[in-house]
Amino acid sequence: MSGDKPHIVPYRVYLIILVALIALTLGSIWITSIEMAEYTVAAALIFAVAKSYLVLTYFMHLKYDKRYIKAMVGFVFAIFLVVIIITFLDYLFRV
Template sequence: MENEKHHIVPYRVYAIVLLVLVVLTFLSIAITDIELGSYTVVGALLLASIKSSLVLTYFMHLKFDQPYIRIMVGFVLAVFIAVVIVTFFDYSFR
């Protein structure tokens, strides 16, 4: 822990990311009013994945972590995506 370099992120970056997260939250609320049929869920999941990637990258400092931690997070995300895809296939073929 003592050999690690500390990174300094300006508050402006956090403010911009927070503003983008707020805008995306309002978009995810607004997408429920738009009649997209079955694509409404896809749009909501897309917005949620963008928001989660922003939180992981900036607020949880994944951008500055070691590569093996990124690989572990990527593996967890891949498993989550596989579970979501299997769930959608199960729902669509019932």
């Protein structure tokens, strides 16, 4: 830990990310008002993935972490994606 270089992120970056998160939140609210049948949930999940990417990358400083930590987070997202796919397949083929 003592050999790590500190990273300083300008406030402007945080402000841009905040505006993007607000826009994505409003987009996810707006997308639920559109009648897209079974694709509404998938569209809302896409917005959620984009928001979680921004939070993980900038607010949790994953952008500046080591490769193995990024790999572990990627592995967790891969497991999450498999669970979502299984859930959608269960919903799709339910009798």
